[in-house]
Amino acid sequence: MADGGTLYIFKDGKMAQESRFGRAVYLNVGASVxxxxxxxxxxxxxxxxxxxxxxxxxxxG
Structure with a gap:
């Protein structure tokens, strides 16, 4: 990602984003990265x- 994070796309097509600091980030459905x-x-x-x-x-953990 442009901000240094990582976008994950799981096998079922669902998405999640990790920040550049290693934390899961809330995504707004319909937005774009x-x-x-x-x-x-x-x-x-x-x-x-x-x-x-x-x-x-x-x-x-």
Whole structure:
């Protein structure tokens, strides 16, 4: 992402975003996010809890 974060798209097509600081970020459905190469991606879902859980498991939480 342009801000240094990472956009995750799960196998079921749902989306979540991780900030550059490693935290799950709330996404507004219908908004768009910018990539480093200037493209825009439309947000279709908000899986902040799902990503938060995965990040917590990854860091030994």
């Amino acid at each position: 910018s990539t480093k190469d200037g493209r825009n991606i439309a947000i279709t879902s908000n899986e902040v809890a799902r990503l938060g859980s995965l990040l917590q498991k990854e860091h030994g």
